[in-house]
Amino acid sequence: MTESTDIREAVRHRYAAAAIRSAADEHDRARGLEASCCDAPPVSATDERGQVVFGADLYTADATEGAPEGAVAASLGCGVPTAVADLHPGETVLDLGSGAGADVLISARRVAPGGR
Numbered sequence: 001m002t003e004s005t006d007i008r009e010a011v012r013h014r015y016a017a018a019a020i021r022s023a024a025d026e027h028d029r030a031r032g033l034e035a036s037c038c039d040a041p042p043v044s045a046t047d048e049r050g051q052v053v054f055g056a057d058l059y060t061a062d063a064t065e066g067a068p069e070g071a072v073a074a075s076l077g078c079g080v081p082t083a084v085a086d087l088h089p090g091e092t093v094l095d096l097g098s099g100a101g102a103d104v105l106i107s108a109r110r111v112a113p114g115g116r
Contacts, residue, residue: 059102072100073100074099075102082106088111089111091111093107093116095107
């Protein structure tokens with residue numbers, strides 16, 4: 001395998017594991033059970049100092065308040081653009097991500113009323 005193929009497969013594996021974990025956790029929540037632990041890779045990554053540098057843990061509680069729990073749980077938080085975007089009511093947001101749509105749900109509140 002080439003390095004490019006190895007990287008592609010690693011990304012594919014990480015996204016698939018996150019989707020499977022999220023679906024299992026959603027199923028458990030619907031049944032009133034605690035989220036499963038299934039040895040899935042963590043949603044967030046840290047640097048050598050233990051600081052979160054990637055993942056859903058970058059979302060603040062204020063940002064995710066009112067967003068569906070399943071969407072936030074399924075988010076990979078690849079960039080968390082809502083943390084740096086200066087959004088205002090009436091603006092238009094376009095999300096080209098591949099996650100669960102948490103950024104769109106969070107952004108929708110920030111561009112309301114009149115935003116899209």
